[in-house]
Amino acid sequence: MNILVINSGSSSIKYQLFKMPCTAPICSGLVERIGLQNSSVTHKVYSGDKERAVTLTLNIPDHETGMIEIGKVLTEPGIGVIKNPEEIEVVGHRVVHGGEKFSQPAIITAQVKEEIKKLFSLAPLHNPGHYKGIEIAEKLFPKASHIAVFDTAFHQTMPEKAFRYAIPNSYYTDYHIRAYGFHGTSHKYVTAKTLKYLDKPDAKIITIHLGNGCSMAAVDAGKCIDTSMGLTPLDGLIMGTRCGNIDASVILYLEQQEGYTAERVNAILNKESGMTGLTGHADMRDIQKLIADGDEAARLAYDMYAYRIKKFIGSYAAALNGLDAVVFTAGVGENDSLARELACRNLDFFGIVLDGQKNNLRSPLLREISTTESRVKVLVVPTNEELEIATQCVELLSHSNKQGK
Ligand SMILES: Nc1ncnc2c1ncn2[C@@H]1O[C@H](COP(=O)(O)OP(=O)(O)O)[C@@H](O)[C@H]1O
């Protein structure tokens, strides 16, 4: 079954084409730096253990343009992998916010699209892009079944004490205001890999997803018991453009002092804050260059970014009442040794000791970066949200077939 998976993040679109049940992709690609300078599409085609990659530097101002470029590259003679869009049987779409409506994957219908649209205000950097992406994909691949897989699903096991906010109960009952948590597909995938690696199904682990958006999860025996993002993907860690945890009064204060509308404050906190607010850049590679040039603000931003992670490690170790492993994943987590080093520095009290040399080695594989004496293992586990989505699509379709469709 040919399954094309579209994973659109806030700054990138990733795609992979699988011929399931084979878990090795036929091709994969990354549309990067969307809306920034030097945006590009990197398309990789695999045959056996050979890989052929092409990178096209293009002007990609938004996710809509990115999706159209993906459609072109898949069928482009020479670098494409299909002759006809009808060869795609299923398109699996990552959808960040599923609210309380979706705790499982769903076949996309007009009603499902309406629900995704209703959640725009709760995931302003994501759901609008997903919606457009789905609409374009439906036109590009009209014969395929389109399936949405939601970031929120993995976190549905959180106990109420972890997901409720201490605001009047009616806001929960009337508006479902609660923490949902995001990046669930990634936390789920790296959790499974880690438990298998540790050979310990009941392990207590902390998964740290550091991409453009960043989140952490406390996972006990494979079940999420807490996570750092909240009602929306704005909460928790410091991110590329998002502030993470903040005293809610800051919002009121800005509205009073500057006369800002709620919409303006929303844009400031989601798009102009985080590493961008502190350094002018969202991409950690750009910020590292500033640090190398002696830029104090960039250094402070890195320290703040890592300190926030460290505080969550401490609180999740307490929530779990034990810790077997800390797992770094996603763009920053997999590639940025400085962020990992700063986040794990001086955590020997918790039994976490990083091995500087192992931490600096670059590899696309699951690896251990703690010392052999470290009581808690520190791992880098490459995420694969696309494979997880393809797997969930197959499960959903075989389940619906068994139901007699
Ligand atoms: N070699 C690298 N060193 C440091 N950071 C990196 C490196 N490669 C990628 N990144 C970071 O990863 C981020 C993208 O991560 P990713 O998980 O793809 O994000 P998203 O899915 O949110 O778009 C980039 O913004 C950049 O900060």
Ligand SMILES: CC(=O)OP(=O)(O)O
């Ligand atoms: C939920 C979220 O922040 O996703 P991403 O990191 O892909 O932007």
Ligand SMILES: [Mg+2]
């Ligand atoms: Mg991502």
